[in-house]
Amino acid sequence: MKTRFTGFEPVRRDRLVQEARHDTYKAKHKLPEPTVCPRCGAVFHDGRWQWLVKPAQAHEAMCPACHRIHDVFPAGYVTVRGPFFKDHREELLHLAKNEETRAKAEHPLKRIMQIEDQDDGVLITTTDIHLARGIGEAMHHAYQGELEYHYNEQENLLRVVWER
Known part of the structure; x- marks a missing residue:
């Protein structure tokens, strides 16, 4: 005998979606490279903020640390x-x-x-x-x-x- 489900399935706790930690100061999207912080001069390169020489033609965006300080x-x-x-x-x-x-x-x-x-x-x-x-x-x-x-x-x- 087959059992029919009426749209109800038991809850499996091992498959619950974990909510992502919300951090207002993390970028919502990937920044274009290179990007430089106009306040401190940090450069976003290779996916992270670093102390590098400011590249020519760099985009500008405030880094999360300067944003928090502001x-x-x-x-x-x-x-x-x-x-x-x-x-x-x-x-x-x-x-x-x-x-x-x-x-x-x-x-x-x-x-x-x-x-x-x-x-x-x-x-x-x-x-x-x-x-x-x-x-x-x-x-x-x-x-x-x-x-x-x-x-x-x-x-x-x-x-x-x-x-x-």
């Missing part, structure tokens, strides 16, 4: 606080800036947006979640202390708290 919309927040910070402020900020310099040399989209003093420490905002994580890990590696991560997948946002 909109004041960070992807990463690093909070540094505690009594250790008050005594070693300059060392810790120097470490954060060195981490940015190291990361930005190879990845132009990894930048510190702002360093803002707070009552009990400092808040460093970044254009990239990986840079925020790298700054937190560098501080933890150099000075130990407590390191916490809070990742919001829906907003592609990372909050890092380092305290000692």
